[in-house]
Amino acid sequence: MRKAQDRITIGDVAAEAGVSIATVSRVVNGRYGVAPDTSSRVQAVIDDLGYESSLVARSLRSHRTSVIGIIVPDLEPFSTELLKGAARAIHSTGYELIVCAGDGHVGAQVGWERRYLSRLNGTLADGTLLVTPTVVDVAHNAPVVVVDPHAGASPLPTVASQNLEGAMTATDYLIGLGHRRIGFIAGRPDLESARLREQGYLKALERSGIGFDPGLVRVGEYTREATEGPAHELLEMSDPPTAIFAANDVSAIATMDVAQSLGLSVPDDLSVIGFDNILESALSSPSLTTIDQSIQEMGYEATRLLVELIDEPDQEPAHLTLPTELVVRQSCRAVTA
Amino acid sequence: MRKAQDRITIGDVAAEAGVSIATVSRVVNGRYGVAPDTSSRVQAVIDDLGYESSLVARSLRSHRTSVIGIIVPDLEPFSTELLKGAARAIHSTGYELIVCAGDGHVGAQVGWERRYLSRLNGTLADGTLLVTPTVVDVAHNAPVVVVDPHAGASPLPTVASQNLEGAMTATDYLIGLGHRRIGFIAGRPDLESARLREQGYLKALERSGIGFDPGLVRVGEYTREATEGPAHELLEMSDPPTAIFAANDVSAIATMDVAQSLGLSVPDDLSVIGFDNILESALSSPSLTTIDQSIQEMGYEATRLLVELIDEPDQEPAHLTLPTELVVRQSCRAVTA
DNA sequence: CTGTTAGCGCATTCAT
DNA sequence: ATGAATGCGCTAACAG
Numbered sequence: 229m230r231k232a233q234d235r236i237t238i239g240d241v242a243a244e245a246g247v248s249i250a251t252v253s254r255v256v257n258g259r260y261g262v263a264p265d266t267s268s269r270v271q272a273v274i275d276d277l278g279y280e281s282s283l284v285a286r287s288l289r290s291h292r293t294s295v296i297g298i299i300v301p302d303l304e305p306f307s308t309e310l311l312k313g314a315a316r317a318i319h320s321t322g323y324e325l326i327v328c329a330g331d332g333h334v335g336a337q338v339g340w341e342r343r344y345l346s347r348l349n350g351t352l353a354d355g356t357l358l359v360t361p362t363v364v365d366v367a368h369n370a371p372v373v374v375v376d377p378h379a380g381a382s383p384l385p386t387v388a389s390q391n392l393e394g395a396m397t398a399t400d401y402l403i404g405l406g407h408r409r410i411g412f413i414a415g416r417p418d419l420e421s422a423r424l425r426e427q428g429y430l431k432a433l434e435r436s437g438i439g440f441d442p443g444l445v446r447v448g449e450y451t452r453e454a455t456e457g458p459a460h461e462l463l464e465m466s467d468p469p470t471a472i473f474a475a476n477d478v479s480a481i482a483t484m485d486v487a488q489s490l491g492l493s494v495p496d497d498l499s500v501i502g503f504d505n506i507l508e509s510a511l512s513s514p515s516l517t518t519i520d521q522s523i524q525e526m527g528y529e530a531t532r533l534l535v536e537l538i539d540e541p542d543q544e545p546a547h548l549t550l551p552t553e554l555v556v557r558q559s560c561r562a563v564t565a
Numbered sequence: 566m567r568k569a570q571d572r573i574t575i576g577d578v579a580a581e582a583g584v585s586i587a588t589v590s591r592v593v594n595g596r597y598g599v600a601p602d603t604s605s606r607v608q609a610v611i612d613d614l615g616y617e618s619s620l621v622a623r624s625l626r627s628h629r630t631s632v633i634g635i636i637v638p639d640l641e642p643f644s645t646e647l648l649k650g651a652a653r654a655i656h657s658t659g660y661e662l663i664v665c666a667g668d669g670h671v672g673a674q675v676g677w678e679r680r681y682l683s684r685l686n687g688t689l690a691d692g693t694l695l696v697t698p699t700v701v702d703v704a705h706n707a708p709v710v711v712v713d714p715h716a717g718a719s720p721l722p723t724v725a726s727q728n729l730e731g732a733m734t735a736t737d738y739l740i741g742l743g744h745r746r747i748g749f750i751a752g753r754p755d756l757e758s759a760r761l762r763e764q765g766y767l768k769a770l771e772r773s774g775i776g777f778d779p780g781l782v783r784v785g786e787y788t789r790e791a792t793e794g795p796a797h798e799l800l801e802m803s804d805p806p807t808a809i810f811a812a813n814d815v816s817a818i819a820t821m822d823v824a825q826s827l828g829l830s831v832p833d834d835l836s837v838i839g840f841d842n843i844l845e846s847a848l849s850s851p852s853l854t855t856i857d858q859s860i861q862e863m864g865y866e867a868t869r870l871l872v873e874l875i876d877e878p879d880q881e882p883a884h885l886t887l888p889t890e891l892v893v894r895q896s897c898r899a900v901t902a
Numbered sequence: 903c904t905g906t907t908a909g910c911g912c913a914t915t916c917a918t
Numbered sequence: 919a920t921g922a923a924t925g926c927g928c929t930a931a932c933a934g
Contacts, residue, residue: 235687235707237927248905253929261903280683285927288621288910303652303662308645311666315640319668325640327664329648331656346572346617351911370572507844574911585921590913598919622911625926688927 236279245273256281287352295324296534297353299344299361302332305478305506306523307359310375313527314357321535326353345372355538357530358384362418371537375530379420385537385545387530389521391421394552395428395473398501398519401554402471403436406563407499410438411462411469413448413455413479422450425475425503444469448479455479459486463498470563471499477509480516484559495561505555514558521552573616582610593618624689632661633871634690636681636698639669642815642843643860644696647712650864651694658872663690682709692875694867695721699755708874712867716757722874722882724867726858728758731889732765732810735838735856738891739808740773743900744836747775748799748806750785750792750816759787762812762840781806785816792816796823800835807900808836814846817853821896832898842892851895858889 238256242249247270254262255270262270273279287293298314300307311327318325328344341361349356355371361378377386402410412429415422426445433440443465446458455474459482462469474480480502484494492498494514502509505520529548537543575593579586584607591599592607599607610616624630635651637644648664655662665681678698686693692708698715714723739747749766752759763782770777780802783795792811796819799806811817817839821831829835831851839846842857866885874880 235683235927239927249928250906250930251904254904257929259929263903266903278679278683280680282625282688282927283684284621284625284688285910286929288619288625288912289927289929291910303645303648305649308640308648311640311645311648312642315666315669318666324668325664325666327662327666329652329655329662329664331661332652342615343617346615347620349572351572351619351621507848511844511847572911575913576911586912587914587922588920591920594913596913600919603919619911622926623913625910625928626912626914628926 235282236277238279238281241270241273241277241279244277245270283352291351293352293354294322295326295353296531296538297344297348297356298325298327298359299330299341299348299356300327300359301330301341303327303329304332305508306476306504309506309523310359310527310530313524313529314531315527316524317528317531317535323354323535355534357527357534360416360419360421371534371541373530373534373537375526376419376421378418379423382547383545385533385543385547387526387533387548387550388421389526389550390552391424391521392428392431394503394519394521395425395475396432397428397552397554398473398503399429399432400436401517401556402473402499402501402560403432403438405471405499405560407469407471408438408563409441409444409467409469409471411444411446411472413446413458413462413472413474413483415448415450415475415479417447417449419450422475429473448474448476448482450476450478452478452482455482456486459483460490463487463490463492469498471501471560474500474502477502477504477506477516477518480518480559481508481512484512484514484516495559499560501560510557512559517557517560518555519552520555522550525550572619573614575616575618578607578610578614578616581614582607620689628687630689630691631659632663632690633868633875634681634685634693635662635664635696636667636678636685636693637664637696638667638678638699640664640666641669642845643813643841646843646860647696647864647867650861650866651868652864653861654865654868654872660691660872692871694864694871697753697756697758708871708878710867710871710874712863713756713758715755716760719884720882722870722880722884724863724870724885724887725758726863726887727889728761728858729765729768731840731856731858732762732812733769734765734889734891735810735840736766736769737773738854738893739810739836739838739897740769740775742808742836742897744806744808745775745900746778746781746804746806746808748781748783748809750783750795750799750809750811750820752785752787752812752816754784754786756787759812766810785811785819787813787815789815789819792819793823796820797827800824800827800829806835808838808897811837811839814839814841814843814853814855817855817896818845818849821849821851821853832896836897838897847894849896854894854897855892856889857892859887862887 242252255267349370358374360376373385375387448455502518505518509516579589686707695711697713710722712724785792824835839855842855846853
């Protein structure tokens with residue numbers, strides 16, 4: 229006797245319909261070679277019992293699941309925006325989407341996405357999208373596309389933004405407003421995007437003749453928590469910066485909050501510019517001037533790439549770079565000389 | 566010889582380390598009864614080969630996965646916002662999050678989430694969060710919590726907002742601005758939230774003495790696509806409404822777009838109010854006046870409830886109702902008599 | 903047309 | 919302390 233809590237399995241259906249398990253499997257999957265009347269009888273039992281095949285058991289056996297996995301470090305503004313684009317791309321491809329979220333503590337668990345990847349790819353998912361992973365080498369030959377990759381040349385297909393150009397644009401914008409002491413809150417050091425944004429910051433400073441002051445650089449790791457301390461440090465210097473370029477919007481918003489908690493007005497006492505253009509950046513007060521990297525498009529293109537890769541595995545890894553653009557809002561202001 | 570494409574399995578590790586599969590399993594799961602030196606030898610091989618156990622195979626066998634599933638019809642503004650709250654709730658509970666997204670075409674596949682639910686619950690996930698499902702009865706006794714449930718009394722725990730009150734507030738707000746012909750774009754008819762919001766609209770109209778004109782009500786199903794036609798109809802009437810209350814923000818934004826494509830100015834020629842307060846509603850132009858239902862909190866509370874339910878299965882199903890609040894922005898205006 | 907058999911990768915008895 | 923054997927739910931040969 230089956231316990232009430234147990235899930236209904238293919239065996240239950242088979243027993244109830246008086247056929248073999250294989251036959252049930254055939255009608256479930258619409259295979260040929262089943263008599264119409266047995267088929268409908270089995271179908272009736274399926275409907276009656278409310279049977280659905282277990283994704284887990286099925287994929288363990290068939291190694292073809294029609295699902296695409298997306299592995300994100302956390303469900304925060306950036307990745308959720310990315311998901312919207314991925315969902316758009318997946319519609320009517322025949323694939324389904326399964327998102328695995330880490331616990332948000334990137335630092336604690338380097339390589340966690342490799343674990344997930346191994347656990348999904350080859351069994352649950354036909355291909356996987358890796359978002360801001362902590363490692364380059366995933367040691368797998370299953371289809372994988374990386375969004376915002378780890379630092380260093382990637383053997384995998386990647387989708388990224390014009391991080392260098394965007395960062396220079398941001399810094400130039402502040403310089404153009406007359407700022408000379410410009411702080412920088414860097415991103416996750418392991419990511420290529422963070423490296424390039426810092427490099428863009430440096431390059432713009434050098435080019436303008438202002439030069440680089442190492443004392444004005446801190447690391448915010450792209451998160452609110454990691455940004456708060458460094459932002460305090462920067463703003464409590466004896467000769468604090470008049471503007472701060474934060475490597476992403478989350479850090480920028482955290483910086484504005486810290487500034488305001490210190491009694492500083494943004495943008496009157498401090499200009500802040502971010503990077504990403506997450507939705508939240510338009511809602512902060514003041515609204516955040518930032519560099520837009522069409523996040524949804526990144527998700528869309530990456531998913532498209534992945535589906536292509538699954539259907540046609542032997543391709544040269546593509547490396548897409550999407551454009552960035554300055555979005556001027558209320559958080560920056562010219563220095564009053 | 567193993568093919569290069571194949572995933573590394575526990576068998577590979579066992580062979581390489583010269584031990585049995587069982588021993589590797591013990592090492593992986595930290596079971597007692599393994600000699601220190603064999604353990605470390607096996608561990609070395611695991612690290613070397615980059616082995617990770619397959620989530621699929623593991624959960625098929627053990628029926629305890631430490632993952633919570635979330636099933637959403639699509640990855641759009643509402644559900645992605647909900648996910649942020651769910652992620653917050655899951656941090657440091659020891660559970661992991663797996664999100665399954667439908668293909669967005671709710672109408673086409675009634676009951677799709679039941680399919681997903683069966684496929685996840687009992688095998689992949691220890692418990693499941695169902696977001697705006699198309700059916701009441703899920704015919705399962707595994708832990709399930711429903712967000713924004715199907716119409717009718719639910720035997721399952723639910724999390725919802727004060728839909729009736731919120732809808733009355735919205736309608737009252739328009740009435741207070743002097744509007745008398747107020748159109749309504751209804752939501753997905755199968756959802757309790759849609760039913761209650763329509764009821765709130767009616768109730769407010771009745772109470773104010775304006776009364777209900779059936780000609781001013783259309784169905785937008787909570788989606789942009791389904792809203793566009795009905796919005797056109799409403800605005801091209803010979804005696805069009807001066808204000809429209811849309812049952813969610815996506816519909817409201819679509820309505821504004823239709824109005825503007827017709828040469829109407831919002832709010833000068835038409836006032837529009839929404840429901841949800843998704844992030845996008847603050848970014849539309851004009852910014853959307855709406856009813857806030859703290860979406861993230863719904864995700865947070867629902868996840869909390871689900872974790873409780875998993876740990877303590879025999880509970881009375883809780884029914885949480887979260888408050889709503891009017892958020893005044895730029896899309897409504899008093900009628901100039 | 904249908905049933906029997908053999909695994910998919912893993913955890914868990916029961917032996918040894 | 920370790921290995922061999924069994925089965926989770928299912929699909930894919932192979933028989934009949």
